[in-house]
Amino acid sequence: MKTEIVLSYLRKDKLPHIWCPGCGHGIILGSMMRAVHKTGWKKDDIALVSGIGCSSRTPGYVDFNTLHTTHGRSLAFAAGIKFSNPRLNVISVMGDGDAVAIGGNHFIHAARRNLNITALVFNNYIYGMTGGQFSPTTPYKAIASTTPYGNIDKNFDIPSLAIGAGAGFVARSTAIHVPGLDDIIYQALNYDGFSVVEIISFCHVQYGKRNKLKTPLSMIDWLKSIALPIAAYEKLGEEQRRDKIPIGIFKNIPTEEYSQKYIKEIIDPNKSKDSILKDYCKAKLYDL
């Protein structure tokens, strides 16, 4: 039954997908579809936008209005879609490199601006599509094709970044905590404002093979050993926290959504109209 729900949202003629067997991204796609199903949104009213990367291939398989843009720019395209037609439900799918390296500026400003967009960051700690270079989330000491001696870059904590930039809904889950992931995505979709869910995915092909996690199964075991609920994480001492990642909802507060604020505060039908526009733009100007 659950599989049927997922399949009912997919473009079945576009399958099989391009992801490697055992990639975490496909599991997240399943969760997304179950969460969308729960919202009851019509396919016609959903725009699914992505950047470039393995994760960003998601829209091609889903039967919505779908947009596969340029690397890092997913949220900027999504902003244009949501702001110009607030009636659409807009979801943005990004990789870790997509969202917080090349797209980092768009990410923080989307969080600040607060258009109602759900940002799903598929974090596999690596640049999958381009062959395993390190990303801003690659752990310290990890090996990537461009960190052959181990990574010395500090990494981003995506939820902290999103909270710092002002996002009202911020959560993290993983590709192996599936019922929980379904629910977190559902809550993010329902949130009226900019919401961020970091979803720890796994890429045994580009990340695992270089870091003693050669098989999807070993990556799943690794994720199991490091992820724990926020409450349990908070009980740990600093030393014990080091190799763990908290999952759950970090922030969920009501905020004022940008396009609604614009309609309320900026578009004022009682404002006196410019003398030229009065004559030239009488009719209601666009209807959707």
Added chain:
Amino acid sequence: MIKKMMHGNEACAYGAIIAGCRFFAGYPITPSSEIAEELAVLLPQVEGKFIQMEDEIASMAAILGASLNGIKSLTATSGPGFSLKQENIGYACQTEIPCVIVNVQRGGPSTGSPTMPSQEDFMQSRWGTHGDHFIVVLSPSSVQETFDLTVKSFNISEKYRTPVILLMDEIVGHMTEKMILPEPGEIEIIDRKKPSVKPEDFRPYENTEDGVPPMAAFGSGYRHHVTGLMHDETGFPTNNSEIIQKQKDRWKKKFDLARDTVVFTELTDAEDMEYLVFSYGSSARCTRKAVKIARENGLKVGSMKALTLWPFPGKELEKVSRGLKGIVVAEMNMGQAIREVERAVGKNVKVLGANRYDGESMHPDDILSVIEKF
């Protein structure tokens, strides 16, 4: 009919709204900022949306998102900002999303001369983004033309599903002149064609007779996929070389068929001319004066003003160049359009450049001194 004094950037803003533009995304930069400022005032009055984005890359992306919703969209920038927009201008070319990009030129490269006039982006406006592509570039030389060409830019972008660049320059953007607005009903306004087939039969990149596939708005019931990868008629990525070639050949067909309807030039004093001055944008104003002085001195000089820079009006130029003693290409750069002029007229006519690239506007003497060299 309304007569009004306004500056070029203001005329651009009015032209956009009257053409039906209801979405602007931009990032401030001299000498284009007044377009954004004007639209921040005007767009909300017509229920349009104005948004200042975090940079030019985002602005370009946002207008494409809005245009995919069926809404006519504009961005405006200058110099460095135009460079930043190039990646997503390429995306617009690849995916055939109508939009208008204004570049009010300033001197470059890099930060260059922010407040000084220039025409140094003639080539970048055509070849700024990577890869084979087609694009239309219009360039006004007065406030009136700025208004008229802004409306035309939207019409062309909608009719042919293409980005259009309106290449202004600092002089045209900032000068104040009288502008005449025709009656509302007298302005031609074109909207993109929409699909009439059933949603399941919709092919967003169909090879239609005119090469222009109908375009469906997101949310209109025609769910489809848009990607910057080379794609087939249905919009999905392909590596099939035959299909890739077919798509690119359709682009070519579309622009070949459109060519004569988007190329605008103005020829003056041509009946008896022995010399021709070719120019565009604010240099064309100076050309008019230079021609007048030359004629007073007994020289038979005519002029051609290009309102469309790309596709380059080579055909039009070639036709009038036969038998001439010389052509002067007057432009505020180190010689960009001159290459296209030489290509168009071949070896039959001597071509010399009148160039100004010190940040000052072109002076009639700059042109007259070159005519003397023939």
